[in-house]
Amino acid sequence: MRVDSTGSVDTVISCQRVSKEFSSKRGTTKVIENISLEVKRNEFVVLFGPGQCGKTTLMNVLSGLDTATSGTVYSLGEKVVRPGAERGVVFQSMALFPWLTVRGNVAYGPKARGFEKSVWIEKSDYYINLVGLKGFEDSYINKLSGGMKQRVGIARAYCNEPEVLFMDEPFSALDAQTRYLMQEEIMRIWSTEKRTIVFITNNIEEAVYVADRIILLTNCPAKIKKEYHIDLPRPRDYTSPEFLSLRDEISKNMDRTL
Amino acid sequence: MRKILQRMAQNSMYAIISIVSFLLLWAIGVQLSDIKIVMPGPWEVIIDFVDSFIHPVGRYTMPVHILYSLMRVVPAYIVGSVVGITLGILMGWYRPINSIFRPIYELIRPIPPIAWIPISIVWFGIGEGSKWFLIFLAAFVPVTLNSISGARSVDPLLIKCGEMLGASKKHMFRTIVLPFSVPYIFSGLQVGLAGSWATVVAAEMIRSTEGVGWIIISSMDTNDVAQSLVGIMGIGIVGFLLATIMRNVEDRLCAWTVREV
Incomplete structure (x- = not known):
């Protein structure tokens, strides 16, 4: 507490x-x-x-x-x-990184903070799955629909495990x-x-x-x-x-x- | 996929039609008028062009001339681009670096590379050195400019996003500023490449014993208009191939940008 x-x-x-x-x-x-x-x-x-x-x-x-x-x-x-x-943020305009795949976006936080590859792969797998984007890990953002993009936004914020x-x-x-x-x-x-x-x-x-x-x-x-x-x-x-x-x-x- | 193939077939059909009608107009124009001395017909030029691959023009055949020119362009272009990208991105992203280098850069920017020809010969001699210097400038100037605007245009929201995700400044530079600037850098590389190719031709016309620019300038001594046109054709084709290669590299590196085919 x-x-x-x-x-x-x-x-x-x-x-x-x-x-x-x-x-x-x-x-x-x-x-x-x-x-x-x-x-x-x-x-x-x-x-x-x-x-x-x-x-x-x-x-x-x-x-x-x-x-x-x-x-x-x-x-x-x-x-x-x-x-x-x-403090994670999901933006109205989504603000995803278009040069990264779904996985690259979701794993951005853990990677930036220096987690090992096995850790960020596991974390991003879990949250990509949670938001229902399994199978789209290697898709680029521009190929996704609006709803899918915001799922990436949510997974990216979640994956960093903010308070x-x-x-x-x-x-x-x-x-x-x-x-x-x-x-x-x-x-x-x-x-x-x-x-x-x-x-x-x-x-x-x-x-x-x-x-x-x-x-x-x-x-x-x-x-x-x-x-x-x-x-x-x-x-x-x-x-x-x-x-x-x-x-x-x-x-x-x-x-x-x- | 099928649609794309169909469109490609259509596009190349139009290309062939337009080239063929251009050549026809050229041939008819030459036939109907009395300008054969100053303007040879297209077949003559094409035959001469093909012939230049077998029989040397001056000391070398066409491919060797092209190789000489490329040996001048490629190394200097690469060095100029690397320096331009590095300086441009740093100038666009870090204000103090911009303040330091901007005034000097702005002074050099409007000067066309060929204006440096006399000085470059004094400094680097009439050999390859002076040509490398000119091509370096031809690549460096536009590549720097586009890299600056790339780093300047980075969406501030994406930077906030990086901060929010816990990335350090250094990490964000590598993972946000650089990739964001890539399309800008490539348009600079395209402009720089065209400039470099134009500059090598000009430099060879001033002083050289080989290269595509030399083909043109030596035709002046012999009053051989066909040879001049052969040189121009060589320059055009190589320039087109270089730009195409560059576009393909860009498409590979920027797979994430969605483009209409």
Whole structure:
């Protein structure tokens, strides 16, 4: 059991009064304001909010890809100041390495960190299999469909065995059918290999389908508006009355934007 | 596969039609006008070209002339490319290196290699040395430029991705910056190769006793237009073959880039 700076047990990632401003010639824009949150081990947390409300900026700050203007992010009690292998990211635009095969992409982390060949082969085999890409190990990325590409993205992040996985609208580039399929898939993958996941989406159905907890953000600047613990049994049914009423309630609380 | 073959057959058919009609127009034009002294017909040139493989032009046959020219181009081109790739990638990726070398590079860049001919002869003599120097420049300049832009264009998200996966700066340079730059480097290598081949011809026209450039310049002394055209044909064919070889190497090394056939 690890104890973080806030004293609570088994918090994997937390932040305190984090704000982020961007300045340009036209002045400064506050994108996130005074956000404090904690994510527990193996929790599936969804950051949910309208359009361009600053969810991605929040994720960048939490993962260390960007720094906060004020406030602090802790990962297992240590300050987060830069990206690192403890915090994996699945990107909206996938950001795969096109010159590498599926195997090369998935094994990139373990290879970069100096694991022996037998180890990274075994790890990448396991996670390629887990995301359902067995048989595509030697395919190049450009030959894959959108859904398959994001499976590679998920396997690559998983294969590095991070403490927390950030997923930034990972399915938003997929068509509607593939998106439903990938929502089921991420649930299957997560229940096989439990990890702490911070998942960003602006799709209410997706949020209710996957989350243990939904953190509802306001429109720009993003603040925490409300939190919902979702304890519907899994696998969830998009059309069950409980699902629909939750979906309705959260939708009503969401800020409307153009 | 069948479609590709079909398209290839179609393409080569068009190629043959276009070449044949070009030669026909040439032959008819020469026949109808009175310019035979300054412009021989195509058959004469083709026969002379084939003949140059059997009977020497000057001291050597055509293949030997080509070999001489290639012996000037290849080593200097390779050295120029290696130096260009190394310097270009480092300049594109590390700001201090760029700040140091950019001003000098920008001064050398706009100077056409043939402008260096007199100085190169003074520095390296009229032998192979001066030609190697000129070809080095012809390769080095475009290869460096394209390598810089390759390393500059690396997607910052991929670098973040590398950091996120725990890669060191050195590891990312090798596994992200370099492979990302490969297509850029190859377009530099293509430009550099064409430049090198053009430069060797110019250098041989100034001073040499063999090579494809010499074939052309010596035809001036004898007023032999056909020989000049034979030399031009040799230059064209070898240049085309070099570019084709280069494209094939690129296709092998960049199997990951999806291209329409």
